Amino acid sequence: xxxxxxxxxxxxxxxxxxxxxxxxxxxxxxxxxxxxxxxxxxxxxxxxxxxxxxxxxxxxxxxxxxxxxxxxxxxxxxxxxxxxxxxxxxxxxxxxxxxxxxxxxxxxxxxxxxxxxxxxxxxxxxxxxxxxxxxxxxxxxxxxxxxxxxxxxxxxxxxxxxxxxxxxxxxxxxxxxxxxxxxxxxxxxxxxxxxxxxxxxxxxxxxxxxxxxxxxxxxxxxxxxxxxxxxxxxxxxxxxxxxxxxxxxxxxxxxxxxxxxxxxxxxxxxxxxxxxxxxxxxxxxxxxxxxxxxxxxxxxxxxxxxxxxxxxxxxxxxxxxxxxxxxxxxxxxxxxxxxxxxxx
Numbered sequence: 528x529x530x531x532x533x534x535x536x537x538x539x540x541x542x543x544x545x546x547x548x549x550x551x552x553x554x555x556x557x558x559x560x561x562x563x564x565x566x567x568x569x570x571x572x573x574x575x576x577x578x579x580x581x582x583x584x585x586x587x588x589x590x591x592x593x594x595x596x597x598x599x600x601x602x603x604x605x606x607x608x609x610x611x612x613x614x615x616x617x618x619x620x621x622x623x624x625x626x627x628x629x630x631x632x633x634x635x636x637x638x639x640x641x642x643x644x645x646x647x648x649x650x651x652x653x654x655x656x657x658x659x660x661x662x663x664x665x666x667x668x669x670x671x672x673x674x675x676x677x678x679x680x681x682x683x684x685x686x687x688x689x690x691x692x693x694x695x696x697x698x699x700x701x702x703x704x705x706x707x708x709x710x711x712x713x714x715x716x717x718x719x720x721x722x723x724x725x726x727x728x729x730x731x732x733x734x735x736x737x738x739x740x741x742x743x744x745x746x747x748x749x750x751x752x753x754x755x756x757x758x759x760x761x762x763x764x765x766x767x768x769x770x771x772x773x774x775x776x777x778x779x780x781x782x783x784x785x786x787x788x789x790x791x792x793x794x795x796x797x798x799x800x801x802x803x804x805x806x807x808x809x810x811x812x813x814x815x816x817x818x819x820x821x822x823x824x825x826x827x828x829x830x831x832x833x834x835x836x837x838x839x840x841x842x843x844x845x846x847x848x849x850x851x852x853x854x855x856x857x858x859x860x861x862x863x864x865x866x867x868x869x870x871x
Contacts, residue, residue, distance in 0.1 A: 574786070576782045585604035585605040586603065588603060588604050612697060612740075614738035623699050628701070630702065630704070632706075633767035639792065651786050657741050660695050661692055663684045670773075670800060671800045673797050681769065682760075682762075688747075688748060696723070701715065707753070709727065712724065712752075713733060713746055721763055727749055727750060728748065729746075729748060730746055730747040732744060733745045733746070769795065771801045773800065826871035829865065829867050830868060834862060836850060836851070836862070840870075843870040
């Protein structure tokens, strides 16, 4: 997450943030977790939305060291500041060496059967930053899914020709070339393992191998390739598989929906998108809440010596037929001592 503020504040918080730098680097990795366990152990801020960082309004005037030699603080003329992670320590990371290809759209070439069912992915932390690639409404006919019988792997956001397009997260440019359908295309691989695609650009401002920070302008919006009007075609992929970017970003507001993203294998289906699956998950949550309420309202009775269905019913203000229905028994069933009967 971006940090900006007065210089005095930056100097005050730096020692606190970098004492546990080993923990931060571990936190940035992608882990496999059961969703319920993640929600149980992760702090609330990880699930809170995050606004797109603002671009500095002044030129950089100085750079300060921190106790972490991999991170610098850049000071600007308007007394604002920003963390800058140096690319050199990341160069040998397997994220940026394994399956690296400066031409292919999918250098991973994995089969879905090889993938786990869920991942938990840290999108940002105290050093990882975020910037909306372009803030605006997604074209209703340019959503993730199936369009005119073909898979549409991202979202289309209309924009004026020549508008700046920003790197979503910090990372390394893997592809920067003209590609028939995409037109001018930039693909960036990020530290969290996600790759972002920026298509139909009128101009590419970065080359393969360049390191970029969240918020850097990587190209200008346009209408190149298979396009019927100026717009940004934006994709998010993991291990080569595309999923709806709306799971990560609310494009009209420009906010990142949460710092920790739970990626489900089912999201890779062209028939799975944020609007549909979010509604399904919401309905499931409502059903779960109803079941929890019903479970909390249940009342049980343990059969004791001398109990009969009539006595149990009278004692619990219910009827014999209701008890029989709840327990799948008949009024003539012989009750065994110690048996638990549901009475509500």
